[in-house]
Amino acid sequence: MTSPSYVVPAGTHIGHVHLKVADIDRALGFYCGLLGFELQVMYGTDAAFISAGGYHHHIGLNTWESKGGSPPPPGTTGLFHTAILYPTRADLANALKRVRDSGVTLDGASDHGVSEALYLRDPDQNGVELYWDRPKDQWPKDPDGKLTMFTRRLDLRDLLAQATI
Structure with missing residues (x-):
């Protein structure tokens, strides 16, 4: 891999x-x-556009090529997960409470140092990550100042204690 001459x-x-x-309804x-x-907005009966805060859409949902279909089998390429960033830890805690109360099972819950994340699946078995970022000045760094992410068990009881709903 070569070093890019252009950086976004x-x-x-x-x-x-x-x-x-x-x-679509599910x-x-x-x-x-x-x-x-x-x-x-609904785009006919085959697509929907949804968002947080009135944006035109953060997530598009469609059945153009998949109506009545099944998830791809394990071992194939495709989307690993969609990550949904919450503004605060309390907001993530509220999402966890709603997920738990609904009976949806978590695939995992991790502390990555820079963030705390919940992993689950939507009804079509698409991976969904719900997370919040710690403030940048709290991100873990090595002695040279380089970012050092990790994966540790997330304390769900401690997170749920932050819920406001």
Whole structure:
């Protein structure tokens, strides 16, 4: 791999993800009903655009090539997960409480030093990460100042104690 001669500007970010789903209503039940995203617009009966805070869309859902379909089998390429960044630890705690109360099972929960993350699956078995970032000045660094991320067990009881709902 060669060093790039161009680096994207620091303000660049991923704008949205668009997921193939088997059933729009079922997907909306998960993303809007459980996670709390807001439906911005339906695109006919085969696609929906949802967001947080009134943005045109953070997540697109469609059945254009997948209506009634099944998830790809393990061992194939594709999306590992969609990561949803919450603004505060309390917001992540509220999401955990809603997920737990709904009976959805977590695949995992990790402290990465820079962030705390919950891992689960949507009804179409797409991976979903719910997380919050610690303030940058709290990120772990080695003695030379280089970022040192890790994966440790996340204390869910401690996180749930932060829930406000």
